[in-house]
Amino acid sequence: MNAEHKSKSLDGESGDKTLSGLTTEALREAIIQGEIPPGEKLNEPQLAERFQVSRGPLREAIRRLVGLKLIEHVPHVGARVVTLDLPKVMELYEVREALEGKAAALAAQNMTDEQITDLGRLLDHHRVHFEQNQGEYLQEDGDDDFHYKIIQSCGNALLSHQLCHELYHLIRMFRFQTSRLKSRSDHALKEHTQLFYAIEQRDSQLAEILIRRHINRAKESIRNALLNNET
Amino acid sequence: MNAEHKSKSLDGESGDKTLSGLTTEALREAIIQGEIPPGEKLNEPQLAERFQVSRGPLREAIRRLVGLKLIEHVPHVGARVVTLDLPKVMELYEVREALEGKAAALAAQNMTDEQITDLGRLLDHHRVHFEQNQGEYLQEDGDDDFHYKIIQSCGNALLSHQLCHELYHLIRMFRFQTSRLKSRSDHALKEHTQLFYAIEQRDSQLAEILIRRHINRAKESIRNALLNNET
DNA sequence: GCCTTTATTATTGTCAACAATATCAATTTA
DNA sequence: TAAATTGATATTGTTGACAATAATAAAGGC
Known part of the structure; x- marks a missing residue:
């Protein structure tokens, strides 16, 4: 087991010191970061050798990443x-x-005042970074990601799990392979700020509308960028 | 491998004739139908004996059901x-x-006219059953479930998978253990009908609003029923 | 008698070998 | 020469045994 833990463990399995658990994390990161490219066939004996485990825990890791x-x-x-x-x-x-x-x-309903204050602090941190770095949005992973923080505080564990443990890694994988795409820095900070005010004021309908628009715009921006890069 | 295939395979793995695949289905059904009760600790050697496989495929099945x-x-x-x-x-x-x-x-955007006609036929079938069975709503699983049919036709495979392959079994498990609760028969048929018209008219915003209200009402009805049964 | 420590047992995690299936290469046929 | 068939090889699926850990039982101390 020579794989190194490269990022914060975001999947609630940080206590899993079994070979299967460690292999799961190593394989997940290798996939997200493109070391094992998209579309590639996974060869069990080779991967088992690479991660220095037998095929049993490697198969378990594969099953877990299928999930x-x-x-x-x-x-x-x-x-x-x-x-x-x-x-x-x-x-x-x-x-x-x-x-x-x-x-x-x-989140607008359920976040504690303290959590909202924390969120505001994170937003301030992002704003300072934006101003000091020629308009570059600070895109962070995990605990310091604006969206992630909202999701983690929404009070619905199943929902958090769906987003943070199942879809988040796909998003990370996508971000990694498209890191050259320009992000919507200028708009993102404004939209995050609007969203923050809605949550602060406990306006759950507005919060929902704002974040849905924000994600839809990101979606359209990605669509345009990928289509343009293809021509 | 003596477990019998008791229901339609709803998880897109109907071609999986491996022991691991068959064990997954058998174990899943045993859980959903309460043969293995909620909260119960799973004992690998015993379950392996019960399903007549070795512990390897049984462990794989467990991993898959964790997913x-x-x-x-x-x-x-x-x-x-x-x-x-x-x-x-x-x-x-x-x-x-x-x-x-x-x-x-x-679905309101993407369903083909033929799919919408099929949905209408299913709704008619449910209405006839309702009238001929003293107001009892026909709650069917899988392909004949109204919601399921909409989800399967929405045109977003990831979304369908989330609902039909991940959450649907939890819902089935819940339905099984609460089968004595009276369903909202009278309202369900009306709400399904409203929803159908919205989809037929390609009104995606209305369709969304209607189904969200419908599910929210079901949620509140369940909350009340469970709280009353606790007193 | 209760609590703590130690020992034993059972279960979970892993390994390596064998069985089953798919893939690839070589040969034959049209 | 291309397509079909056959055989060999590699990979995936499974098994049973061993290693590691947790749970349970027994022993000791207060």
Whole structure:
């Protein structure tokens, strides 16, 4: 087991020191960061050797990543890393819109005052970074991601799990392979600020509308960028 | 492998004749139908004997059902069937509301005329049953479930998968253990009819609103029923 | 009698070998 | 020469045994 833990463990399994658990994380990161490219067939003996485990825990890790939709498995044929083409990314953003809409609505109802203050502080931090770095939006992973913080505080564990443990890794994978795309820095900060005010005022309908528009705009921006890059 | 295939395979794995696949289905049904009760600790050697497979495929099946949220797994301790208490069911219905709202909106845009005609036929079938059976709503599983049919036709495969392959089994499990609760027969048929018209008219916003209200009412009805049954 | 510590047992996690299936390469046929 | 068939190889699926950990039972101390 020589794989290194490269990022914060975001999947609630940080206590899992079994080989299967550690292999799951290492394989997940290798996929997200493109070390194992999209579409690639997963060869069990090779991967087991790479991660220095036997095929048992490696198979368990693969099964677990099938559950996260990072891997597709065909009986008797084997497992393959998913490919995130434009149609799939569009689907992903549609699901995200629905779930994050609900999450924001619930967050506006359920977040504690302290959590809201924390969120405001994070937003301030992003604003300072934006101003000091020639308009570059600070896109952070995990605990310091604006969306993530809202989702984690929405008060619906199943919803948080769907977004943060199942879809989030797909989003990370997509971000990694499209890191050259310019993000909507100027708009993102404004929209996050609007959203923050809605949550602060406990206006759950407005919070839902705002975040859904925000994600829809991101979706359209991605669509345009990918279509333009294809021509 | 003596387990019998008791219901239509709803999870797109009907071609999976591996022991792991067959065990997954058998174990899933045993959980949904309460043969293995909520909260129960899963004992690998016993279950392997029960399903007449070795522990390997049984462990794979457990992992796969962890991905469907029917089982919770703790490293080194083991796996346990989830319990669906009131708070969790409420969470489940909130997630369902968000996803089915989006699915209905997409269905109103994307369903073919033929699919809409089929949906209307299913609704007629349910209406006839309602009238001939003293107001009892026909609650069917799988392909003949009204909601399921809309979701399957919404045109977003990821969304369909989330609802039909991940959350649907939890809902089935809940329905099974609460089968004595009276369903909202009279209202359900009316609301389904309203929803059908919205989709037929391609009014995606109305479709979303209607199905979200419908699911929210079901959620409140469940809350009341469970709270009354507790007193 | 209750609490703590130690020992035993059972279960979970892993490994390596064998069985089953798909894929690839070589040969044959049209 | 291309397509079909056959055989060999590699990979996936499964099994049973061993290792590691947790749970349970027994022993000791207050």
